[in-house]
Amino acid sequence: MxxxxxxxxxxxxxxxxxxxxxxxxxxxxxxxxxxxxxxxxxxxxxxxxxxxxxxxxxxxxxxxxxxxxxxxxxxxxxxxxxxxxxxxxxRLPTRIDWREGGKLPYLGGDIILRMDGGLRPTCLEGNELKLALPGDASVDRIRDAACAWLQQRALEEFTDRAQVFANRLGTAPARITLSSARAQWGSCTTDGVVRLNWRLIHFAPGIINYVVAHELAHLREMNHSRAFWDTVQMLLPDYESSRRELRQHHPDRLPTA
Ligand SMILES: [Zn+2]
Structure with missing residues (x-):
């Protein structure tokens, strides 16, 4: 334990x-x-x-x-x-140790922070996030570099998943953007812009799928009616357990908030 x-x-x-x-x-x-x-x-x-x-x-x-x-x-x-x-x-950790060897929650697991020098761009190798930073980098620089990488990964992940759901739905969002909203996981505007909280990248794929499916379902139903939930279920038949799990979390209480 x-x-x-x-x-x-x-x-x-x-x-x-x-x-x-x-x-x-x-x-x-x-x-x-x-x-x-x-x-x-x-x-x-x-x-x-x-x-x-x-x-x-x-x-x-x-x-x-x-x-x-x-x-x-x-x-x-x-x-x-x-x-x-x-x-x-x-449960996620309440804070992250922004230093060599610190753990970062990513897609429902943990990856380890490593300072890799400045010779190549930041990349994930196995479960190690090799940051393009010197060994003596400050906490602020480590946090900024790691969060920038997480945001880039978040946009790629969310876009890929949205593509799959858009195909099933027969309609695609006009645009997908990241948000760092303090009280919201996602939103969808009437002109089809879907915003997704980049901190969702900390969670297991099932939870990310649920939020993406939820927002995309709003492209068809701009409400939370029975028809809306039927659409979510069509996109993601087992959404309910992920929805319940997400309720245990709040964007403002994540370790990168
Ligand atoms: Zn909604």
């Missing part, structure tokens, strides 16, 4: 004490593993479980004791563990 991500659940070592860690954060022993969760009190009448950005969130009525809550967690253990595994696998 990676020890890099601090909020990671089930950390083996160093073992946090079981009980209250700080404020609402608590730790419970579940079998061999330690599970961190946040506890919120509310007026609701039952105990609720939610996997959110920071992991497991438990909401319980004021009158339910912690041992009762932890009993409920144990009863729901199987569901919680499988949901958390899903959550962990789609």
């Amino acid at each position: 990676s020890g890099q991500q601090l909020d990671l659940l089930f950390e083996d070592a160093p073992a946090p004490a079981v009980g209250e860690v700080s404020g609402r954060r608590r730790v419970i022993q579940l079998g061999q593993e330690l599970l961190t969760y946040s506890l919120h009190r509310s007026k609701r009448r039952s105990i609720g479980f939610l996997i959110e950005e920071a992991g497991l969130r438990v909401t319980a009525p004021q009158w339910v004791t912690v041992p009762q809550i932890e009993q409920a967690i144990r009863e729901k253990q199987r569901w919680i563990v499988s949901k958390l595994a899903e959550w962990r696998s789609r």
